[in-house]
Each structure stands twice: as structure tokens, then as C-alpha cells.
Amino acid sequence: xxxxxxxxxxxxxxxxxxxxxxxxxxxxxxxxxxxxxxxxxxxxxxxxxxxxxxxxxxxxxxxxxxxxxxxxxxxxxxxxxxxxxxxxxxxxxxxxxxxxxxxxxxxxxxxxxxxxxxxxxxxxxxxxxxxxxxxxxxxxxxxxxxxxxxxxxxxxxxxxxxxxxxxxxxxxxxxxxxxxxxxxxxxxxxxxxxxxxxxxxxxxxxxxxxxxxxxxxxxxxxxxxxxxxxxxxxxxxxxxxxxxxxxxxxxxxxxxxxxxxxxxxxxxxxxxxxxxxxxxxxxxxxxxxxxxxxxxxxxxxxxxxxxxxxxxxxxxxxxxxxxxxxxxxxxxxxxxxxxxxxxxxxxxxxxxxxxxxxxxxxxxxxxxxxxxxxxxxxxxxxxxxxxxxxxxxxxxxxxxxx
Numbered sequence: 242x243x244x245x246x247x248x249x250x251x252x253x254x255x256x257x258x259x260x261x262x263x264x265x266x267x268x269x270x271x272x273x274x275x276x277x278x279x280x281x282x283x284x285x286x287x288x289x290x291x292x293x294x295x296x297x298x299x300x301x302x303x304x305x306x307x308x309x310x311x312x313x314x315x316x317x318x319x320x321x322x323x324x325x326x327x328x329x330x331x332x333x334x335x336x337x338x339x340x341x342x343x344x345x346x347x348x349x350x351x352x353x354x355x356x357x358x359x360x361x362x363x364x365x366x367x368x369x370x371x372x373x374x375x376x377x378x379x380x381x382x383x384x385x386x387x388x389x390x391x392x393x394x395x396x397x398x399x400x401x402x403x404x405x406x407x408x409x410x411x412x413x414x415x416x417x418x419x420x421x422x423x424x425x426x427x428x429x430x431x432x433x434x435x436x437x438x439x440x441x442x443x444x445x446x447x448x449x450x451x452x453x454x455x456x457x458x459x460x461x462x463x464x465x466x467x468x469x470x471x472x473x474x475x476x477x478x479x480x481x482x483x484x485x486x487x488x489x490x491x492x493x494x495x496x497x498x499x500x501x502x503x504x505x506x507x508x509x510x511x512x513x514x515x516x517x518x519x520x521x522x523x524x525x526x527x528x529x530x531x532x533x534x535x536x537x538x539x540x541x542x543x544x545x546x547x548x549x550x551x552x553x554x555x556x557x558x559x560x561x562x563x564x565x566x567x568x569x570x571x572x573x574x575x576x577x578x579x580x581x582x583x584x585x586x587x588x589x590x591x592x593x594x595x596x597x598x599x600x601x602x603x604x605x606x607x608x609x610x611x612x613x614x615x616x617x618x619x620x621x622x623x624x625x626x627x628x629x630x631x632x633x634x635x636x637x638x639x640x641x642x643x
Contacts, residue, residue, distance in 0.1 A: 298359050298360060299359075299360045299395070299425065299426045300357050300358065300359060300360065300425075300426050301332060301357070301358040301359075301360055301368070301390075301393075301423070301424075301425055302355065302356070302357050302358075302399075302423065302424040302425075302426075303330050303332075303355070303356045303357075303358070303368065303370075303421065303422070303423050304354055304355045304356075304399070304421060304422040304423075304424075305328045305330065305339050305350050305354040305355075305356075305370070305419075305421050306349070306350065306354070306420040306421055306422065307347070307348060307349040307350065307419075307420050308326060308328075308347065308348050308372055308406075308417055308418065308419050308420070309347055309417055309418045309419075309420070310346065310347065310416060310417040310418065311324055311326055311346045311347070311348070311372065311383050311384075311406075311416070311417040312324065312346075312383055312384075312413060312414075312415065312416045312417065313346055314374045314381045314383065314413075315344075315374065322344050323344040323345060323346050324344075324345075324346060324374040324381075324383060325341050325342065325343045325344060325345075325374055325375040325376075326341070326342055326345065326346075326348050326372050326373065326374060326375070326383060327339050327340060327341040327342070327372070327373055327375055328350070328370055328371070328372050328373075328419070328421075329370070329371045329373060330356050330368070330369070330370050331368070331369040331370075331371070332358040332365055332368050332369075333361065333364070333365035335358055337356040339353050339354050340352065340353045341375045346417075360425075364390055365390060366389060366390055366391070367387045367388070367389060367390060368387060368388050368390060368393075368423060369385060369386075369387045370385060370386055370387065370419060370421060371384070371385035371408075372384055372385065372406060372417075372419060382408060382415070383406065383415060383417070384406025384407055384408050384415025384416065384417060384419075385406060385407065385408050385415070386402075386404040386405065386406055386407065386419055388402060388404075388423060388526050389526050392523065392524070392525060392526035393423055393424075393425050393526075394425065394524075394525070395425040395426065396425070397424065397425070397426055398424060399422040399423070399424045400422060400423050400424065400525060401420070401421075401422050402420070402421055402422065402423070403418055403419070403420045404418060404419055404421075405417075405418050405466060405531070406418060406419055407531065407585075413600075413605075414583070414585060414586075414587070414599075458498050458507055458509075458520055458521060458532075459498060460495050460496055460497060460498060460509075461494075461495060461532060461533070462492060462493075462494055462495075462532070462533040462535075462582055463492070463493050463494075463495055463509070463520075463530040463531060463532050463533060464490065464491070464492055464493075464530065464531045464532075464533055464584075464585060465487050465488065465489055465490065465491045465492070465493060465518075465529065465530055466489060466528065466529060466530060466531050467489060467528075467529045468486065468487065468488045468489045469486070469487060469518055469519055469529050470483040470485075470486055470518075471483065471484050471485040471486060471487060471511065471514050471515075471516035471517065471518055472484065472516055472517045472518070473516055473517075474517065475499050475501065475508050475510070475517045476501050476503075476504060477504070478504075478517070484514065484515075484516045485514035485516060487511075487514070487518060492533065492584070493509075493511040493512075493513070493518070493530070494511060494512045494513070495509035495510065495511055495520070495530075496509075496510045496511070496512055497509065497510040498520065499517075500523075505522060505523050505524050506519050506520075506521070506522065506523065507519075507520045507521040507523060508520060509530070518530075533582040533583070533584075534582070534583075535580055535581065535582050536580070536581070536582075536583065536609055536610070537578050537579070537580050537609075537610040538578065538579050538580075538581065538589060538607040538608060538609055538610060539576070539577075539578055539607070539608040539610055540552050540573045540574065540575055540576065540577050540578070540579060540597075540606065540607060541575070541576075541605065541606055541607065541608040542575040542576070542606070544604045544605060544606075545601055545604045545606055547575075547601075550568075550572075550574060550575065551569075551572040551573050551574040551575050551577070552572055552573050552575070552597055552598075552606055552607075553565075553571055553572040554571060554572055554573070554591070554595040554596065554597060555588075555595065555596045555597065555598065556595060556596070557596070558584075558586070558588050558596060560598060560601075564595065573597065578610065579591055579597065579607075580592065581597065583599070584596075587599050587600055589607055
């Protein structure tokens with residue numbers, strides 16, 4: 242008797258978002274979540290929906306509730322006391338935003354927080370929410386999160402989320418969490434279009450039929466965002482199969498990704514400690530891990546003005562634990578480009594495992610370069626210059642106070 246149809250995915254595998262799924266042991270830290278949709282899209286759903294008027298088309302609803310422990314980007318008298326956050330919600334080319342709440346690192350929105358989007362025939366894959374700090378000139382990002390459109394059940398009920406904010410401004414990485422709710426009209430279950438309606442994500446998958454995991458689930462480095470057990474097996478995991486645990490904040494290397502349909506899980510085989518961990522619950526999109534992306538960085542001395550020839554590598558996350566070898570063996574020269582993984586705590590890990598500090602005494606020394614998503618370099622340079630002017634003015638004003 243077949244236990245569950247499953248597919249092991251490598252870097253070369255086709256990637257798309259799957260349907261949804263289970264294990265009570267893994268659910269214990271997640272709270273109560275809504276049931277999976279009972280009605281799945283049909284092959285003729287898209288053609289039927291095209292005959293509807295705009296008012297009859299299914300809607301996506303997003304409600305922004307609050308944020309927790311946001312990073313303070315407004316230091317000194319010139320800036321004010323605390324960040325002035327607002328949230329931008331994006332669904333494809335359409336975006337809407339909440340009002341600004343002044344001087345608050347734990348804002349709660351009571352007005353202007355609910356948004357409705359008409360679902361197009363080719364819906365975007367993600368709903369994105371980004372928190373900004375309102376400034377006079379250029380608004381800083383305080384971090385962002387997203388949820389896959391294909392993972393939202395079309396039940397007409399609100400799905401509550403509390404997600405960590407990721408990303409970083411030109412100066413510092415994001416911190417904090419965002420609470421929000423999303424809802425799809427019940428009629429959207431028979432009117433979803435695009436990839437879900439074509440059968441790659443929302444239809445049932447039987448034996449012998451490929452079930453691609455979400456497009457960003459692939460072998461690579463991940464950071465654990467929710468502590469979980471490590472299992473000796475990939476399916477039918479019980480407490481007897483637990484071989485170890487990984488804790489929140491720990492980094493793991495995923496060698497294989499498996500989509501186990503009958504258990505509604507995407508799981509990954511990690512190298513140390515050796516075993517399988519849950520990566521994602523495909524019913525509601527909940528994730529136990531966050532992928533660490535390798536990116537290019539400029540080793541930048543424009544703000545620090547160091548007389549040294551470059552930035553020394555470290556053997557640990559201790560500033561004084563330097564690689565003392567001369568030249569490029571022990572460090573990255575200023576204006577050179579390095580490739581590494583942002584650890585989310587102010588350190589960059591390069592390929593050989595050594596580390597570079599992203600800031601020295603609060604001054605940025607590594608600058609992220611264009612990651613291929615079409616960053617406007619002119620805008621980025623203008624933001625750099627404004628950041629530099631802000632810092633310089635703030636230092637002078639604090640000097641006057643002293």
C-alpha cells in the first residue's frame with residue numbers, strides 16, 4: 242500500500258507552489274489555523290470567470306493589524322525620537338498603504354488598514370507587505386514579509402499571520418514582526434486563474450504526477466525561524482523518530498527538498514545534525530525556516546575612512562578575532578566585491594566560512610550590490626548620499642549638545 246506520493250527536488254528541478262498539509266507534533270508551536278479549502282479549482286474555472294463583470298470577480302482582502310519591536314531609524318533631535326511606520330501592501334502592480342503612525346516601534350493600526358484587491362486572470366504569486374519609516378526626504382524600509390497567493394484558502398474566512406520582517410535598509414538590517422490577516426472570497430475557489438488553475442499548485446496530485454514545491458524552496462542555506470525536531474525519516478514522523486533538535490536562529494544546510502503530499506509538508510534533509518526537518522506547511526504557507534541568499538557586497542570605506550588597506554576577515558563573530566595574515570589572504574581590500582550570506586545579525590559569511598562585519602562602530606562597511614531585481618542605481622546612490630548627510634548632520638548636532 243502506498244504511503245504517500247512524494248518527489249525529491251534538486252536545484253535543477255522545476256519549481257512551483259504546491260497544495261497543502263499535517264503532523265501534530267510539528268503543529269504544536271503554531272496555534273490554530275483555518276482548515277484547507279474543500280473546493281479545488283477546475284480546468285474550466287478560468288474561462289468561466291472571464292465572463293464575469295469586474296464587480297463579480299473574486300476579491301482578495303488584506304487587513305494590517307500591528308507591528309512589534311520595529312527598528313528605530315530616527316535617532317537624535319533632527320530625526321525625532323522613534324520611527325514613524327506605515328505599511329505598503331502590494332498585489333502585483335497594485336499597491337495600497339496605511340496611514341503613518343508617528344514615533345512608535347509597536348504601532349497598531351485602527352483606521353485605513355483594510356484593503357481589497359480584485360484578483361486578475363493571471364494573479365501574482367505573492368502578496369507583499371513592507372513596513373517603511375516615514376521621512377522628510379527618503380523613506381527607509383523597516384523590513385518586509387510575504388505570503389504565497391496559492392496558499393490562501395478560499396473559505397471567506399480571515400487567515401491570521403504574524404511573520405518576521407526580513408531585508409534591510411541602506412544602513413541596517415530589519416527587525417521585528419508584522420501581524421496581518423488575509424482572506425479570499427469563497428467564490429475564489431472556483432475562479433482562481435493563472436498557475437493555480439492550470440494545475441501546478443491547487444489541484445490534487447496523484448501517484449506519478451510531479452508536485453513541485455514553492456519556487457523558493459530549494460537546496461541551500463537556511464536560517465531556522467521556529468524551533469523544531471530533526472527526524473530520521475522524511476514521512477510519518479513520530480516522537481520515536483526524533484534524533485535531535487534545531488533552535489530558532491540556527492543556520493542549517495539543506496541538501497534535498499521533499500514534497501510529501503499525504504502529510505501536507507515540504508521537508509528538507511539537513512547535513513548537521515543529520516536528518517529531516519519541516520520546511521513548510523503547504524496548507525497555510527507557515528514556514529520553519531528562511532532561506533539565506535548569497536549576494537554580492539562592495540567593501541566600502543566611504544564612510545569609515547579607515548587608513549587600513551581593507552576589511553579583515555574574522556574566524557568568529559568577535560570583532561577582535563581577526564585573520565592576521567597579510568594582504569588578501571587575511572582580508573578583503575576596500576572597493577573589492579565579496580560574495581556571502583547575510584547572517585541577519587550584522588555579519589556576512591563568505592564561502593570558506595570566515596566572516597566579515599557589516600558595520601564597524603555603527604558605520605556600514607559592506608554595501609549590497611544589485612541582486613538582479615532591477616535596482617535603480619541612481620536612486621540607490623541618492624539614498625546613500627542622503628543617509629550620509631543625515632549621519633553627518635546628526636553627529637554635528639550631538640556635538641553641539643555636548
